Amino acid sequence: MGGVILNPSAVIPLSRPDITELEMEYVHEALGSDYLSGGPMGKEFEAQLASIAGTKYAVGVSSGTAALHLILLALDIKPGDEVITTPYSFIASANCILYVGATPVFCDISPDDFNIDPDLIESKISPRTKAILVVHVFGFPAQMNKICAIAQKHNLSVIEDSCEAIGARINGQPVGGGGIAGAFAFYPNKQITTGEGGVVVTNDKTVAMMARCLANQGRETGDHWLNHKHLGYNYRLDELSAALGVAQLKRLQEILASRARVAQWYENELQSEIFLSTPGSRIMKNSVISWFVYVVRFGDSSIREIAMGYLAEAGIETRPYFPAIHLQPLYQKKLGYALGSFPVTESVASTTLALPFYTKISKDQVHEVCKQLKNILRLPEITSKFDNG
Numbered sequence: 001m002g003g004v005i006l007n008p009s010a011v012i013p014l015s016r017p018d019i020t021e022l023e024m025e026y027v028h029e030a031l032g033s034d035y036l037s038g039g040p041m042g043k044e045f046e047a048q049l050a051s052i053a054g055t056k057y058a059v060g061v062s063s064g065t066a067a068l069h070l071i072l073l074a075l076d077i078k079p080g081d082e083v084i085t086t087p088y089s090f091i092a093s094a095n096c097i098l099y100v101g102a103t104p105v106f107c108d109i110s111p112d113d114f115n116i117d118p119d120l121i122e123s124k125i126s127p128r129t130k131a132i133l134v135v136h137v138f139g140f141p142a143q144m145n146k147i148c149a150i151a152q153k154h155n156l157s158v159i160e161d162s163c164e165a166i167g168a169r170i171n172g173q174p175v176g177g178g179g180i181a182g183a184f185a186f187y188p189n190k191q192i193t194t195g196e197g198g199v200v201v202t203n204d205k206t207v208a209m210m211a212r213c214l215a216n217q218g219r220e221t222g223d224h225w226l227n228h229k230h231l232g233y234n235y236r237l238d239e240l241s242a243a244l245g246v247a248q249l250k251r252l253q254e255i256l257a258s259r260a261r262v263a264q265w266y267e268n269e270l271q272s273e274i275f276l277s278t279p280g281s282r283i284m285k286n287s288v289i290s291w292f293v294y295v296v297r298f299g300d301s302s303i304r305e306i307a308m309g310y311l312a313e314a315g316i317e318t319r320p321y322f323p324a325i326h327l328q329p330l331y332q333k334k335l336g337y338a339l340g341s342f343p344v345t346e347s348v349a350s351t352t353l354a355l356p357f358y359t360k361i362s363k364d365q366v367h368e369v370c371k372q373l374k375n376i377l378r379l380p381e382i383t384s385k386f387d388n389g
């Protein structure tokens with residue numbers, strides 16, 4: 001409703017970064033050093049990310065999108081190649097395939113965890129397929145064992161878009177290090193932030209060297225064979241961003257624990273509601289979630305639209321995460337996808353909603369969101385939909 005004037009202090013935002021004195025000290029230190037790019041903070045940040053992902057190498061870069069682009073370049077994925085990926089994600093995980101002139105081949109998701117459905121992947125493999133680009137959506141790890149087995153059988157690379165899932169684990173393995181390479185992102189709405197920033201993690205020395213070379217204008221990194229043979233980019237991570245990241249990483253376990261606590265507050269209040277399902281019901285066994293967002297799913301799309309409207313009027317910010325990528329105008333036009341192409345994705349994308357979720361949200365604020373949402377779900381305009389059939 002356009003006429004509602006909100007009291008800004010009453011607004012519960014969707015997301016907020018969690019910055020303390022520690023972060024300010026680290027950024028201050030970097031500012032006072034002689035390095036504003038290519039210095040010790042960047043090295044420290046990379047070392048810690050490699051440790052978190054369980055990989056030998058990490059290359060800090062300017063965004064998660066840059067990290068994904070560099071991975072595809074380093075794997076020499078090019079025009080004529082196909083990469084299988086999920087249409088239920090942030091658009092960057094598909095766009096990076098278009099950047100290198102290759103074709104994204106979407107594969108529908110599982111309604112159980114909203115990640116790529118391993119049972120559908122083989123039907124998407126063609127002689128042109130080079131890789132499977134997995135997204136651990138909302139910090140819920142995808143079924144890496146099954147996916148890697150399929151990849152191995154068909155000689156494909158597995159790339160992990162772990163941008164929403166730092167610290168998540170599946171079968172005891174941290175995300176990011178399970179395939180040939182993985183990407184993390186540090187935009188302000190992620191679990192930890194560098195302002196803008198990302199990282200490539202890998203156990204493959206060639207991929208690591210190539211990513212570093214291409215992030216730095218294609219400059220050689222000591223090996224003659226990289227001697228300005230390549231078209232590089234400026235995808236470097238600066239020291240101020242890295243310093244912010246190092247401070248945030250010192251607090252990573254605390255931040256992840258707070259987010260898990262917030263998720264549990266929501267679960268306690270919402271899990272028995274009948275017109276929605278909570279993310280707690282989507283946790284697969286053998287997985288450790290890294291809570292990125294708190295996304296509920298409504299019984300149908302009209303309920304979501306009604307709920308979004310009333311929540312906005314109550315000063316509660318929400319967002320319909322994620323719209324289906326294959327239905328974005330760019331993808332419909334370029335790849336010819338249309339409604340009906342991926343029924344599970346389309347059904348999920350039209351019924352999911354992200355509620356306010358961040359480290360410092362209070363129990364009272366969560367209660368307020370839940371109270372409003374429960375009231376909405378009891379309105380006759382919603383309950384009547386189900387009375388008649």
Ligand SMILES: *Cc1c(COP(=O)(O)O)cnc(C)c1O
Pocket residue numbers: 063064065066089090092093135161163164185186187197198
């Ligand atoms: C955030 C995100 C990215 C991109 O990260 P940026 O740092 O914003 O470029 C890529 N993939 C997914 C799934 C993301 O959520």
